[in-house]
Amino acid sequence: MIKREIKITLIFLILLFLISEKHFTQGKNNYNPGTYESEFDSLLIAKKQNDFSKQNLIDEITELKKISSDLSEKIRLATLEIEKLYTDRFGKDTGVRIYNKQIWKGMTEKMLQASWGKPDKIDKNIEKWGSFTQWYYGKITFFFRDNKLTDWEEKK
Secondary structure (H helix, E strand, O other): OHHHHHHHHHHHHHHHHHHHHHHHHHHHOOOOHHHHHHHHHHHHHHHHHHHHHHHHHHHHHHHHHHHHHHHHHHHHHHHHHHHHHHHHHHOHHHHHHHHOOOOOOOOEHHHHHHHHOOOOEEEEEEEOOEEEEEEEEOOEEEEEEOOEEEEEEEOO
16 A cells, blocks of 8 residues: 555655646747857767767777687687696596696695695605605695695695
8 A cells, every 4th residue: 555655655656746847948049040050059069079989999899809819818828738748747537637636645746746836835755664744735735645645634
């Protein structure tokens, strides 16, 4: 019921506005032919300038689309080349996994460094029963035993 009353009130206000707008603007049309032609010419000049600017923007957008397409192709080719470098170094399956920054138990320290880059910090302990290393990347710690990844944890 309230919504209906609000709608009726809004319609009434809109009609009142339109009627009053028409009433007040009738007496304000003080154009003479000279003023009209002058303003018309100014508007024609502004339209030509806007059309020129619009065409320049269309041309610029077209050029940027071409550049974007060229860059996308270069990125695609560079990505393939980088992936090929990993597969040449580590083999097809392992190279793709390293390229995609995947982690798995049994991967070597060299594989992790190739995938994630240089760690923030390395701790190493050498004991009679093996070499134990912890690599730290931010909040993630990787645990190696004799150069093979045995586990990892993320601090929360």
